[in-house]
Amino acid sequence: GAGVSQSPSNKVTEKGKDVELRCDPISGHTALYWYRQSLGQGLEFLIYFQGNSAPDKSGLPSDRFSAERTGGSVSTLTIQRTQQEDSAVYLCASSVRTSRDNEQFFGPGTRLTVL
Amino acid sequence: AQSVTQLDSHVSVSEGTPVLLRCNYSSSYSPSLFWYVQHPNKGLQLLLKYTSAATLVKGINGFEAEFKKSETSFHLTKPSAHMSDAAEYFCVVxxxxxxxxLTFGTGTRLQVTL
Known part of the structure; x- marks a missing residue:
């Protein structure tokens, strides 16, 4: 079956512009996660969605970052007024449910470059 | 807080020789631990997971890991390396x-030489 998909695969933007990154989780997966992979910080958690519950935003690095998940499926991560330190690969993952036993399936990521 | 420490940032082995990638964890509770692999320009893939059942866990592609509470370790091993094993490996709690x-370790880059 189809895995987690993300778009675009690559995004180059100028400093100060806004960007939107999209994630399509595996159908039927109720939990959705965003992570960021950068040279200086490694892989770090950003935000988590589970069904209709309030999201866990504890990993968002600043208020320029926001995310939403519409209809319990597709998610969009928005970065406003991008900065060069936002350059990274943004990874989305989904799992059947929130559980310490459940595998999180990762998408291929969106590579963001801020000039 | 829970965390993992990968002791080697880079490991190089010859094809056909054993692989050992080291990981130590810190947790107040009995943790669930994973190893993920990331091949160049590919997504993260789960190799294996420990969730408080058997302490010796077998994964895909011949990899296995042993949970040792007394040593707070979860090292990844493979008896015989293959060229296709060259990738970045992440220990995760x-x-x-x-x-x-998930909280990721800093990663270990495995190089496999002929």
Missing amino acids: IHTGTTSK
Whole structure:
């Protein structure tokens, strides 16, 4: 079956512009996660969605970052007024449910470059 | 807080020789631990997971890991390396709170030479 998909695969933007990154989780997966992979910080958690519950935003690095998940499926991560330190690969993952036993399936990521 | 430490940033082995990638964890509770692999320009793939059942866990592609509580370790091993094993490997702990978010180690790059 189809895995987690993300778009675009690559995004180059100028400093100060806004960007939107999209994630399509595996159908039927109720939990959705965003992570960021950068040279200086490694892989770090950003935000988590589970069904209709309030999201866990504890990993968002600043208020320029926001995310939403519409209809319990597709998610969009928005970065406003991008900065060069936002350059990274943004990874989305989904799992059947929130559980310490459940595998999180990762998408291929969106590579963001801020000039 | 839960965390993992990968002791080697880079490991180089010859094809056909054993692989050992080291990981130590820190957790107040009995942790769930994973190893993920990331091949160049590919997504993260789960190799294996420990979730408090058998302490010796077998994964895909001949990899296995042993959970040792006394040593707070979860080292990844493979008896015989293959060229296709060259990749970045991440030791991961899952949080026991409501989100089950993952905390990643810094990664170990495995190089396999002829």
